[in-house]
Amino acid sequence: LCGDITSDSELAERIGGGYDIVCANIVADVIIAMSGFFGGFLKDGGRLVISGLIDQRKQQAIEAVKANGFALLEEKSLEDWNAACFQKIEVRGKRLNTVQTVRCFAKLKN
Numbered sequence: 001l002c003g004d005i006t007s008d009s010e011l012a013e014r015i016g017g018g019y020d021i022v023c024a025n026i027v028a029d030v031i032i033a034m035s036g037f038f039g040g041f042l043k044d045g046g047r048l049v050i051s052g053l054i055d056q057r058k059q060q061a062i063e064a065v066k067a068n069g070f071a072l073l074e075e076k077s078l079e080d081w082n083a084a085c086f087q088k089i090e091v092r093g094k095r096l097n098t099v100q101t102v103r104c105f106a107k108l109k110n
Contacts (some may be wrong), residue, residue: 006033012040021047028057035064042088047073051083058082 003011022041024031031050038048048070053061055077062084066072070086077083 005037012037015041017041018043019046021049023049023051025050025052028053028061031061032064035061035068038065039069039088044088046088048086048088049083050086051081053082053084055080055082058084 001011001014005012005015017040019041020043022038024034024038031053042048048065050061050065058075062072062075065084065086069089071089072084073087074085075082
């Protein structure tokens with residue numbers, strides 16, 4: 001499937017939902033634009049990994065995702081590139097206890 005889910009509701013419907021994990025390795029502008037859509041693709045308690053973020057835009061992308069129902073679990077950086085892992089925190093109208101979560105990233109090797 002190919003397209004723009006931010007403007008094509010039929011595409012978003014075809015993709016469906018209930019996924020355990022969604023990964024988005026793309027520039028911050030696109031992650032910010034998609035931040036309101038990620039939760040619809042994930043099952044309750046699902047994980048979102050965003051990456052491809054430069055230092056200057058990392059915090060903007062993280063805040064946009066957090067504002068759309070996600071708890072930040074972990075961040076990783078390598079040189080000027082950044083990634084972050086989140087958990088969808090709305091579960092059938094209740095917030096998840098993020099203490100019950102596990103690490104998203106394996107330890108980076110040098």
